[in-house]
Amino acid sequence: MLKAISAFFIVFLLMALVFVGIGCTDRGATDDTAGVQDASSSSITVKGSDTVLPLSQAEAEDFMMENQNVRVSVIGGGSGVGFTALIDGEVPIAMASREIKDSEIQKAQQRGVNPVEHTIAWDGIAVVVNPNNPVSQLTYEQLQGIYDGNISNWKEVGGEDRPIAVITRDSSSGTYEYFKEEILVDREYRPDALAQPATGGIVQEVSRNKGAIGYIGFAYLDDSVKAVTLDGGEGFVEATEENILSGDYPLSRPLYYYTNGEPQGAVKEFIDFVLSPTGQAIVSEIGYFPAAN
Numbered sequence: 001m002l003k004a005i006s007a008f009f010i011v012f013l014l015m016a017l018v019f020v021g022i023g024c025t026d027r028g029a030t031d032d033t034a035g036v037q038d039a040s041s042s043s044i045t046v047k048g049s050d051t052v053l054p055l056s057q058a059e060a061e062d063f064m065m066e067n068q069n070v071r072v073s074v075i076g077g078g079s080g081v082g083f084t085a086l087i088d089g090e091v092p093i094a095m096a097s098r099e100i101k102d103s104e105i106q107k108a109q110q111r112g113v114n115p116v117e118h119t120i121a122w123d124g125i126a127v128v129v130n131p132n133n134p135v136s137q138l139t140y141e142q143l144q145g146i147y148d149g150n151i152s153n154w155k156e157v158g159g160e161d162r163p164i165a166v167i168t169r170d171s172s173s174g175t176y177e178y179f180k181e182e183i184l185v186d187r188e189y190r191p192d193a194l195a196q197p198a199t200g201g202i203v204q205e206v207s208r209n210k211g212a213i214g215y216i217g218f219a220y221l222d223d224s225v226k227a228v229t230l231d232g233g234e235g236f237v238e239a240t241e242e243n244i245l246s247g248d249y250p251l252s253r254p255l256y257y258y259t260n261g262e263p264q265g266a267v268k269e270f271i272d273f274v275l276s277p278t279g280q281a282i283v284s285e286i287g288y289f290p291a292a293n
Contacts, residue, residue, distance in 0.1 A: 042266045043071040048082020048095030049174050050198050051123060051217040052255050055286045056095055062282060063273045070266050076198060079174030086258055087113050092267045094258040097123065097174030097217070108260075118257040120274050122289040124218040124244035125179065125251035128203070128225040130210045135159040137229040137236045140250075144183050146213060149190030154211065166193040167205050167214035175199070178253055179215050215251075218244065219287030245289055255288065 046056050053076040060072035074095075082094035083101075087108045100108075100115050108115050127143060129135060135157060138146075145151035146164055155161045168189055169176040180189065196202045202214035207224035214225075218239060221227055229236040230250055243249040263271050273279045280290040 042069055043073070044093065044266055044270055045073045045075065045091040046093040046095055046257075047075040047077065047085045047091045049079045049097040049255070050076040050169075050200075051097040051173075051175055051219075052095035052120075052257075054219055055121060055255070055283060055288055058282050058286050059274050059279055060270075062278070063270055066273075067266075067269065070269070072270060078170065078172030078197075079177070080172035083108075083115075083258065086115065086260060087111055089113070089260075092259060092263070093271070096256040096258055097253065098177045099256070100258060114261045115258045116261055116263075118259065118263075118271055118275075119254045119291050120257050120271075121255045121280075121283045121291050122244070123253055123255050124239050124249055124289075125175065125182075125215050125253070126218055126221050126227040126239040127213065127215050127230060127251075128206050128221070128227050129213050130206055130208075131224070131226045132210050133159060133226065135228065136226070137231070139231040140183065140233070143230070144185075144187065147179075147189060147193070148184055148187040149192070162211045165205075165209050165212040166190055167202050167212055168193045168195050169199070169202065169215075170195040170197050175215065175217065179251075182251060217288075221287070241289070254291070 046060070053074060056074045060074050064070060064072055079094075079096040079098050082091070082096055083104050085091040086094035087104065089111075100117070105115060127138065133154070135154060138157060142151065142157045146157070147166060147168070151157060152164055153161065154164055168179070194205065196205065199216050199220050202216055203220055203222070203225055206212040206214045216225075221239070227239045229238045231237075233250075237243050237249050239249055239251075244252045257271060257274070259267060259271070275291065283290050
């Protein structure tokens with residue numbers, strides 16, 4: 001009887017040790033799994049300028065390859081859309097092709113948001129026409145007249161007798177704002193201008209309409225449209241990489257990320273990546289110009 005009790009006690013003790021071991025193993029597995037979940041839960045949404053969109057998409061792709069525990073989503077819609085999303089606390093990064101307005105800063109501050117600007121690249125704005133349009137150069141005055149409505153036929157600027165179809169970005173676009181400030185100055189866009197929600201729409205419209213004119217970020221320039229040379233006051237200058245970097249081309253501008261305060265965590269890591277030699281090499285590959293220049 002005593003032997004049976006001893007044997008039972010030994011078996012019970014062994015089983016208890018086995019369960020303790022299983023419990024320790026399960027706890028370790030749970031901790032490891034939780035750690036993976038915490039890392040994989042890091043996500044960043046970047047929203048705003050369609051000009052910055054292709055650059056951010058390329059940067060995000062390479063960043064996620066090096067940081068597989070972080071998910072970066074990139075959404076366009078225009079600089080204004082990005083600023084609104086940042087101010088409303090919807091995103092940690094707003095993409096912009098213009099500086100934030102005083103009114104937007106005031107609204108942000110009222111909501112406890114402190115917009116901090118990060119210059120990530122430089123861009124040139126190309127004024128484009130259909131490749132079959134014989135006009136290849138325009139003065140600032142002619143371009144202003146086309147966009148404010150004082151010039152409505154291509155024959156008025158040395159072209160064919162053909163109505164001018166004016167294409168522009170919508171008012172939420174930073175490119176829309178920049179072009180208005182640089183070209184129209186104190187005037188308004190002509191009321192019959194066809195607004196496009198994305199730069200790709202401008203390229204498409206101009207490529208299929210011989211009478212159309214539009215403006216796009218340099219990175220969107222391809223053979224389906226023709227960039228005209230512009231006279232900024234010191235002769236006609238082509239929209240080329242060399243002329244934009246040298247400052248000779250008149251329509252050049254910085255591109256930005258905006259954050260709420262100084263970035264931290266994964267957001268800081270992503271912006272640091274964009275500004276790193278690797279990230280700035282991507283800037284050049286996409287067709288923009290490094291922030292250092």
